[in-house]
Amino acid sequence: MIPILKNWELVLQIAVTDFKLRYQNSVLGFVWTLLEPLLMMTIMWFVFSRVVRVQIPNYQLFLLLGLIMWQFFSRGTSQGLNAVTRRANILSKINIPRRVIVFASCLTNLISFGMDIVVFLAMMIVFGVPFRLHLLVCIPLFLLEFFLIYSVSLVLAPLNLRYRDFGNVWGILLRAGFYMSPILYSMDFVPENLRFWYLCNPVSRLIHATRVWIFPEASSVDHHFWILLVTAVVVYAVGTWLFKRMEPKFGDYL
Secondary structure, X not given: OHHHXXXXXXXXXXXXXXXXXXXXXXOOOOHHHHHHHHHHHHHHHHHHHHHOOOOOOOHHHHHHHXXXXXXXXXXXXXXXXXXXXXXXXXXXXXXXXXXXXXXHHHHHHHHHHHHXXXXXXXXXXXXXXXXXXXXHHHHXXXXXXXXXXXXXHHHHHHHHXXXXXXXXXXXXXXXXXXXXXXXXXXXXXXXXXXXHHHOOOHHHHHHHHHHHHHOHHHOOXXXXXXXXXXXXXXXXXXXXXXXXXXXXXXXXXX
């Protein structure tokens, strides 16, 4: 993390520039960041609440939170995966630590996630769900998910640079992960003999842990926060090792 702290102004500049460029040719601009989870929530809510008839209190918000947290991970790792290849021109001209580029990409995604959370809080007011003091506990969970996204990106970025088909593989894994995570349903819907395997996915555990704090009546399954923390640290250690090992050859791959 030291290279990032030393280049903090550059990290912030890249993150803000990327966020602006993402929506510069769009009529609605960054409003799409706000509309996307709401539109997805509306469609999924209609299908699973009205057709499948899933019985979960405050299901609209329950679903919206799951979608926002999954998109945070999906969008963040997809951007982190392409961070180095997308900035090839800059890296060939400026001598900066490559990890700075990956972190800046994740920070751009954090800005979008922050806007999504504002939308979620506004929807809590609309649906009359009271704010509880333990909502503040969700802040460390959000930061932990950001740390996990950065850690996974450290693994994905060099692999995608070396093997360009890796992006397609990750896209398939993300699509599978969406349906294998408790986004559309509660962990209580998962059979007990399968819960261990579901919770091996740290994103599933993060979504479940956040929902437990916001909607304690929605699930009785324990989330074991310490497992989340250990998993994120292990992924970070592996990602840092892999990134450092492959970084000297980035020039050849670019």
